[in-house]
Amino acid sequence: MAKAQNPxxxxxxxxxGVSKKTVSRVINNSPLLNQATREKVEAVIADLGxxxxxxxxxxxxxRNFLIGLIHDNPNGQMVLGxxxxxxxxxxxxxxxxxxxxxxxxxxxxxxxxxxxxxxxRLYGVMFLPPLSERDDLAQVARDLGCTVVRMGSAxxxxxxxxxxxxxxxxxxxxxxxxxxIGHRRIGFIAGPEGFRSAAEREAGFLDGLxxxxxxxxxxxxxxxxxxxxSGLAAGEALLSAKAPPTAVFSSNDVMAAGLIHAAKxxxxxxxxxxxxxxxxxxAIAAHIWPPLTTVRWPIRTMASTAAxxxxxxxxxxxxxxxxxxxxxxxxxxIPYPGKDASNDR
Amino acid sequence: MAKAQNPxxxxxxxxxGVSKKTVSRVINNSPLLNQATREKVEAVIADLGxxxxxxxxxxxxxRNFLIGLIHDNPNGQMVLGxxxxxxxxxxxxxxxxxxxxxxxxxxxxxxxxxxxxxxxRLYGVMFLPPLSERDDLAQVARDLGCTVVRMGSAxxxxxxxxxxxxxxxxxxxxxxxxxxIGHRRIGFIAGPEGFRSAAEREAGFLDGLxxxxxxxxxxxxxxxxxxxxSGLAAGEALLSAKAPPTAVFSSNDVMAAGLIHAAKxxxxxxxxxxxxxxxxxxAIAAHIWPPLTTVRWPIRTMASTAAxxxxxxxxxxxxxxxxxxxxxxxxxxIPYPGKDASNDR
DNA sequence: TTGTACGCGTTATCAC
DNA sequence: GTGATAACGCGTACAA
Numbered sequence: 001m002a003k004a005q006n007p008x009x010x011x012x013x014x015x016x017g018v019s020k021k022t023v024s025r026v027i028n029n030s031p032l033l034n035q036a037t038r039e040k041v042e043a044v045i046a047d048l049g050x051x052x053x054x055x056x057x058x059x060x061x062x063r064n065f066l067i068g069l070i071h072d073n074p075n076g077q078m079v080l081g082x083x084x085x086x087x088x089x090x091x092x093x094x095x096x097x098x099x100x101x102x103x104x105x106x107x108x109x110x111x112x113x114x115x116x117x118x119x120x121r122l123y124g125v126m127f128l129p130p131l132s133e134r135d136d137l138a139q140v141a142r143d144l145g146c147t148v149v150r151m152g153s154a155x156x157x158x159x160x161x162x163x164x165x166x167x168x169x170x171x172x173x174x175x176x177x178x179x180x181i182g183h184r185r186i187g188f189i190a191g192p193e194g195f196r197s198a199a200e201r202e203a204g205f206l207d208g209l210x211x212x213x214x215x216x217x218x219x220x221x222x223x224x225x226x227x228x229x230s231g232l233a234a235g236e237a238l239l240s241a242k243a244p245p246t247a248v249f250s251s252n253d254v255m256a257a258g259l260i261h262a263a264k265x266x267x268x269x270x271x272x273x274x275x276x277x278x279x280x281x282x283a284i285a286a287h288i289w290p291p292l293t294t295v296r297w298p299i300r301t302m303a304s305t306a307a308x309x310x311x312x313x314x315x316x317x318x319x320x321x322x323x324x325x326x327x328x329x330x331x332x333x334i335p336y337p338g339k340d341a342s343n344d345r
Numbered sequence: 346m347a348k349a350q351n352p353x354x355x356x357x358x359x360x361x362g363v364s365k366k367t368v369s370r371v372i373n374n375s376p377l378l379n380q381a382t383r384e385k386v387e388a389v390i391a392d393l394g395x396x397x398x399x400x401x402x403x404x405x406x407x408r409n410f411l412i413g414l415i416h417d418n419p420n421g422q423m424v425l426g427x428x429x430x431x432x433x434x435x436x437x438x439x440x441x442x443x444x445x446x447x448x449x450x451x452x453x454x455x456x457x458x459x460x461x462x463x464x465x466r467l468y469g470v471m472f473l474p475p476l477s478e479r480d481d482l483a484q485v486a487r488d489l490g491c492t493v494v495r496m497g498s499a500x501x502x503x504x505x506x507x508x509x510x511x512x513x514x515x516x517x518x519x520x521x522x523x524x525x526i527g528h529r530r531i532g533f534i535a536g537p538e539g540f541r542s543a544a545e546r547e548a549g550f551l552d553g554l555x556x557x558x559x560x561x562x563x564x565x566x567x568x569x570x571x572x573x574x575s576g577l578a579a580g581e582a583l584l585s586a587k588a589p590p591t592a593v594f595s596s597n598d599v600m601a602a603g604l605i606h607a608a609k610x611x612x613x614x615x616x617x618x619x620x621x622x623x624x625x626x627x628a629i630a631a632h633i634w635p636p637l638t639t640v641r642w643p644i645r646t647m648a649s650t651a652a653x654x655x656x657x658x659x660x661x662x663x664x665x666x667x668x669x670x671x672x673x674x675x676x677x678x679i680p681y682p683g684k685d686a687s688n689d690r
Numbered sequence: 691t692t693g694t695a696c697g698c699g700t701t702a703t704c705a706c
Numbered sequence: 707g708t709g710a711t712a713a714c715g716c717g718t719a720c721a722a
Contacts, residue, residue: 056699076421257632401715
């Protein structure tokens with residue numbers, strides 16, 4: 001049982017006839033090194049299959065090679081996409097991804113986040129919306145010497161610490177498109193107050209209306225909670241207006257699904273009687289009937305870029321901070337008047 | 346800038362007038378310790394706000410306080426549920442959760458997993474289906490001295506290293522229920538070959554039929570890939586049989602959604618003309634129209650138990666290994682004949 | 691019951 | 707350019 005152990009830096013040093021420190025320099029690509037020495041050491045490393053011990057490095061550097069993902073998010077698809085994006089970047093590096101679901105209503109939230117970062121000595125941390133909107137959390141991480149990137153739907157931070165989708169513009173364009181294909185009474189389901197994304201999407205909705213020369217009508221605008229039931233309730237409210245909408249933009253897919261249920265409950269045909277656009281492109285969107293037209297964030301790309309900013313803070317500002325969202329056109333939104341134009345049965 | 350540092354075990358030892366080792370004993374709850382000494386040291390710890398350095402411990406113990414979650418592409422809802430369940434257990438411990446999405450078709454899969462566990466010196470690792478079905482991966486982890494728990498749909502391992510749902514029984518009961526409420530022609534969409542869950546659900550389907558005294562009819566049984574499109578195709582096949590089914594059990598929700606689309610495409614009413622039961626209770630199930638009757642794993646509880654087995658290997662065998670799934674009754678399955686019994690419009 | 695001395699594998703300091 | 711030597715903070719023989 002003498003040498004079943006993994007080789008250490010000492011073994012490399014001994015076998016290549018140099019000091020530990022020189023080996024360390026090779027590993028860390030120190031520029032001031034004799035080329036011959038470097039090659040000699042590298043040969044031994046390859047021969048031994050030596051891999052530096054991350055725990056020892058963490059101790060010496062007082063910093064772990066861990067990227068933290070902190071979120072409080074009901075959308076599984078998004079979290080999974082983010083995790084895959086981060087992995088795309090850190091695969092083949094020595095970094096690993098540590099996740100931390102938290103409860104944003106917890107009174108100890110800030111302390112929890114601090115402890116987490118401190119205990120694990122995270123290298124960098126990424127916040128997902130809506131947590132990313134909280135400046136106090138980002139500040140806590142910074143105070144601990146941890147690089148931060150926030151994912152959001154607007155300019156929450158400077159380019160080096162942000163990956164964002166321009167929700168306002170994306171929604172505006174979607175609404176303009178509805179107007180272009182003939183809709184004049186376009187309803188709106190807002191997200192909950194206090195969410196930046198909700199505010200951005202609402203602003204985008206008003207922008208779109210304005211660009212199309214339409215006037216907002218409060219009787220066909222309402223607010224939900226981003227949850228299914230609230231979409232159902234919103235649908236009831238909108239569809240019982242004196243002059244109901246012929247199209248509705250919902251601030252997320254789940255509420256759009258609720259709206260579809262409300263419409264069907266009243267015997268309305270979607271999209272024949274009512275066109276609907278959602279936001280998120282969750283799994284629901286593609287699988288519901290009718291398939292939902294929706295706005296999609298390039299989540300995986302955004303997360304991959306975010307991870308890159310975290311592990312290479314030096315060049316973070318040079319990488320993109322804003323990402324374009326796509327309008328995914330499916331069957332739930334068609335030109336008005338819909339019944340005749342519809343090929344839906 | 347002299348003492349902004351976090352206090353170390355040395356500080357605690359000095360201030361409480363004992364040795365490092367004694368402090369170490371207090372931290373690790375050693376039984377052989379004078380009560381007075383312990384209290385004295387604990388007071389100093391509380392006073393200083395001392396927190397043991399995980400990196401130093403990892404180095405000394407050659408083992409990190411990290412739980413790994415390795416998975417391929419099950420649905421986002423499941424991964425999120427698992428992460429929350431694990432967190433339920435490790436919150437307020439010093440453990441953290443590190444995740445690793447992998448590609449099960451990668452030729453370097455086994456090596457990737459080995460490197461991951463080795464580099465991070467994981468304390469324990471959890472495999473999600475379908476990766477959990479691979480004995481070679483579990484073996485690699487064990488060889489590295491890492492505790493393993495596998496999540497699955499059948500007895501993949503002994504009780505100390507398993508959390509499983511009894512899919513076979515759950516599906517059997519669902520099918521028996523369909524028979525009880527009058528269905529005689531019950532169709533089936535199997536999952537892909539090579540998935541243990543698919544095999545278990547198929548066995549459960551046949552069990553249920555047998556218990557109800559019905560004979561399997563190959564013309565209304567087909568196989569999908571667990572993906573939406575395959576559900577659509579399966580629907581086309583089943584519904585164009587000479588004698589189509591009045592009810593169908595789909596091996597997951599996503600294929601059930603495809604089946605619903607196929608039925609609607611043919612002008613059939615669900616559940617009026619066709620009852621459908623799915624499996625998973627993903628977000629789609631509750632939000633699709635009609636809301637889908639489906640089988641649900643108690644994911645979060647299972648994952649929480651799994652984490653407990655990982656961080657307390659000693660008592661792992663004493664904790665439950667099998668968990669009951671629930672049949673969530675929604676609107677997509679009703680008694681036969683459906684049209685008259687249906688209150689669906 | 692408690693303390694001493696040393697190991698864990700790496701990086702940092704500061705000579706040479 | 708390179709190498710002794712000391713951190714980094716904690717656990718463990720072994721001794722007392």
